[in-house]
Amino acid sequence: MVLLAAAVCTKAGKAIVSRQFVEMTRTRIEGLLAAFPKLMNTGKQHTFVETDSVRYVYQPLEKLYMVLITTKNSNILEDLETLRLFSRVIPEYCRVLEESEISEHCFDLIFAFDEIVALGYRENVNLAQIRTFTEMDSHEEKVFRAVRETQEREAKAEMRRKAKELQQARRDAERSGKKVPAFGGFGSSGMTSVSSGSIITDTIMEPEKPKMAPTPARPSGPSKALKLGARGKEVDNFVDKLKSEGETIMPSAGKKGSDASKILPPPVNVEGVHLRVEEKISLTCGRDGGLQNMEVLGMVTLRVSDDKSGRIRLVIINNDNKGLQLQLFTAESVIGLKNPEKSFPLNNDVGVLKWRLQTTDESLIPLTINCWPSESGSGCDVNIEYELQEENLELNDVVITIPVPSGVGTPVIGDLDGEYKHDSRRNVLEWCLPVIDAHNKSGSLEFSIAGQPNDFFPVNVSFVLPK
Numbered sequence: 001m002v003l004l005a006a007a008v009c010t011k012a013g014k015a016i017v018s019r020q021f022v023e024m025t026r027t028r029i030e031g032l033l034a035a036f037p038k039l040m041n042t043g044k045q046h047t048f049v050e051t052d053s054v055r056y057v058y059q060p061l062e063k064l065y066m067v068l069i070t071t072k073n074s075n076i077l078e079d080l081e082t083l084r085l086f087s088r089v090i091p092e093y094c095r096v097l098e099e100s101e102i103s104e105h106c107f108d109l110i111f112a113f114d115e116i117v118a119l120g121y122r123e124n125v126n127l128a129q130i131r132t133f134t135e136m137d138s139h140e141e142k143v144f145r146a147v148r149e150t151q152e153r154e155a156k157a158e159m160r161r162k163a164k165e166l167q168q169a170r171r172d173a174e175r176s177g178k179k180v181p182a183f184g185g186f187g188s189s190g191m192t193s194v195s196s197g198s199i200i201t202d203t204i205m206e207p208e209k210p211k212m213a214p215t216p217a218r219p220s221g222p223s224k225a226l227k228l229g230a231r232g233k234e235v236d237n238f239v240d241k242l243k244s245e246g247e248t249i250m251p252s253a254g255k256k257g258s259d260a261s262k263i264l265p266p267p268v269n270v271e272g273v274h275l276r277v278e279e280k281i282s283l284t285c286g287r288d289g290g291l292q293n294m295e296v297l298g299m300v301t302l303r304v305s306d307d308k309s310g311r312i313r314l315v316i317i318n319n320d321n322k323g324l325q326l327q328l329f330t331a332e333s334v335i336g337l338k339n340p341e342k343s344f345p346l347n348n349d350v351g352v353l354k355w356r357l358q359t360t361d362e363s364l365i366p367l368t369i370n371c372w373p374s375e376s377g378s379g380c381d382v383n384i385e386y387e388l389q390e391e392n393l394e395l396n397d398v399v400i401t402i403p404v405p406s407g408v409g410t411p412v413i414g415d416l417d418g419e420y421k422h423d424s425r426r427n428v429l430e431w432c433l434p435v436i437d438a439h440n441k442s443g444s445l446e447f448s449i450a451g452q453p454n455d456f457f458p459v460n461v462s463f464v465l466p467k
Helices: 026-039 076-093 099-104 106-116 127-135 139-175 220-245 250-263
Strands: 003-010 015-020 048-050 054-061 064-071 199-204 273-285 291-304 313-318 325-327 349-359 367-375 380-388 395-403 412-416 419-423 428-436 442-449 460-464
Touching: 003 026, 003 076, 003 106, 015 026, 015 099, 015 106, 026 054, 026 064, 054 076, 064 076, 076 106, 076 127, 099 106, 106 127, 291 313, 367 395, 367 460, 380 395, 380 428, 412 419, 428 442
Parallel strands: none
Antiparallel strands: 003 015, 003 064, 048 054, 054 064, 199 313, 273 291, 291 349, 325 349, 367 380, 380 442, 395 428, 395 460, 412 442, 419 428
16 A cells, blocks of 8 residues: 555645645645545545546545545555544544634644554554654653753752852851841832831930940840851751751751841841831722722831830821821820830830821822733733833832633743743733833733633732832
8 A cells, every 4th residue: 555645625625734645746736636526426425536546535524525645556445444544533633623623733633644654654553552652752851851850959959058158158247247238128918108208207315315325235236146146057057967968858948048038138126226117008900990999008116126225215207198097196296105114125026106098099009000901813912011100119029910811821922021920830920020110110011822801800919119
């Protein structure tokens, strides 16, 4: 048997997908398929038709034909058996036997055809083997991926180890008395506020306490840092011993190192008196625009580490005219304990002032998001834009989270400002921008993916405002 070509064509002889197994030009195969409908005699129940040079072996597939073109001296019984196998392969990849479905899965069909016939001769395979061969499940590929994942884990462990060494060096620098840059902590699970700069704080000492009293309190701060450093050194040595015994401790050690790197930045607590102003903003906007709800929660936290400053009083100057509701705040704008003989707890964060704002004023929105999903032939084209409303703001660690449909693959990214990350486990696309300020006050992201416009809502935004 010599099989020249296998094709799926319409009843008019138009080729939808064709695979030639011998040297044959496109004009030749199109001419043979165009002549095929004219050779069939209506009213006769035959599955083959012959010409002077070739034989057509065919089987109707609803509105289409599965056609094998062979030489005239091939075995007709083998041809019919091969034709049945070809006809069984097509429904494996196409849900409906229509021209559009065949065209969409044309490459899958060609790969399957190549498993059935090689160089014009049929291979001894069945339908299950064809399915296994086309899946191309490679053991070597699994081994390669496992090795690569192991290398990535080792690289991450090495990165954590280096971070821990840098952290240890920083603690050593603190012990030696060198000045370490300190940054106040602004933690927020949602959005930080845009009005944190509206409160000005001053510290006023009691008359019996000199204003330069915090200066001798510095040794108490570093002494605690020495204790913490010594305790951390013992833990580090213990972890190093565990690491030398095996690798099972490496992930937990990495997490501890990363947590320490996150917790360490507030060494500003070595000062005698430390004030921290923190605001959180959460708002909800409608899909078609309009602010539905906006809430701002603010707090001033006081930490006293010097016992000589325990009876401190705070003067808060409120320059905000947006109707903030201040609680625990006297008419004289002075904050202190009711009993002047008592002092604030030492080395504890104490909330001394809270405020709250609820509004539907759209002019207070710090960042606006526009999401425009539009349906296309193969799914949806989504265009997302952001715009900073106040140019004097600087938003850090901005993450715009867009939900995407599950089980449809990775989105195809077009234009992009910043970086993106597709989380297939949570079915979200995260658009990450390190900084949004006056230099990049607007940006856009375009991507395409299968789905409906409603699949891409709601869009969540989180950011940190350092000052």
